[in-house]
Amino acid sequence: MPEIHEARRRRAQEKIVEVGADAALITSRQNITYLTGLASSNAAVLIPADGAAVLATDSRYALAAERDCPDLELIIERFVETRLATEATTRGMRVVAFEAHEMTVQRHAELTKTLTLVEFGQAIEELRVSKDPTELELIATACRISDQALSDTFRLIRPGLTERALAAALDRRMAELGAARPAFDTIVASGPNGAIPHHSPVDRPLRRGDLITMDFGAMYGGYNADMTRTVALGEPAGWQREIYDLVATAQRAGIDAARPGADVADVDAAARDLIRDAGHDEHFQHGLGHGIGLEVHEAPLMGYGRTGKLGTRVPVTVEPGVYLPGKGGVRIEDVLVTGDSLHLLTKTTRELLVLLAMETFTWPPRTT
Ligand SMILES: [Mn+2]
Secondary structure (H helix, E strand, O other), rough: HHHHHHHHHHHHHHHHHOOOOOEEEEEOHHHHHHHHHOOOEEEEEEEOOOOEEEEOOOOHHHHHHHHOOOOOOOEEEEHHHHHHHHHHHEEEEEEEOOOHHHHHHHHHHHOOOOEEEEEOOHOOOOOOOOOHHHHHHHHHHHHHHHHHHHHHHHHOOOOOOEEEHHOOOOOOOOHHHHOOOOOOOEEEEEEHHOOOOOOOOOOOOOOOOOEEEEEEEEOOEEOOOOOEEEEEEOOOOHHHHHHHHHHHHHHHHHHHOOOOOOOOHHHHHHHHHHHHOOOHHHOOOOOOOOEOOOOOOOEEOOOOOOOOOOOOHHHEEEOEEEEEOOOEEEEEEEEEEOOOOOEEOOOOOOEEEEEEEEEEEOOOOOOO
């Protein structure tokens, strides 16, 4: 929808004027998608402070660019940045704002041969924080696919199934339900592996008595979901139920605190203080959550030491965990959208699911 992207570029132009540049050279892949509609692994866009934008991408994306960005001046060229630097000079733009966090030292050196570069900061990322209805609908769809894939995969969970097979089953189900791809490498962490927050699935077979943490999400229409559930395989031990209930209570407190106007450090504290008061301070060391959209992790980041207040229509995750080295762990994560009322996009129950499948599963299935 070109008019949406044009409106976004107009807001970007206000930021370009603010930093005193003649133009901005946008090189972040997600920012290019946000401002033009094009998803390309090799593109850059030159946005003048005043006037029409110029999009450069290579021939592999020419047809997609003509289709998705009919309103833009298009340059098909492999060396997108140097070409746009030349275009800027030719058109009398000398001072160009650039994205330092999306630029190598080498490319920067090349561009400064012809341009005066000034830092644009994360101006476009700031525009992206609060989502429009189209974006919220895409994120909601990505979350619906994730919820459904999890619910369809529960029945597979039984002793003998490996972490890797369970992760593959989740990924496959998300694809069948319409996901473009998993938003990130799916985490399945069982038993003692659950103590590693970002464990990569291995060939460990699930065992009765395990807690199993699944952290995954679908990507849909360029937008991401990110959710985590921890389930028990067989009746949980006392310590397992205890940390589960603690994390669930902390997560609820974090969700309730994530309101427009709230300081991100206070949202983090709402959950973290409960975990600390239960004696598990050292067992929860990562941030409470993050914004989500075109990127899985984007502004605002919610953790201690982070600053800023939540706005409205901001999708954020809330994902406290407790990790006991050598024993296991629990994490529960949802996506909510800030607003006047509670608006959770991931809806799978947060009660502890106790899976009682008693037969052993062989993977891959035996062929006879
Ligand atoms: Mn997350």
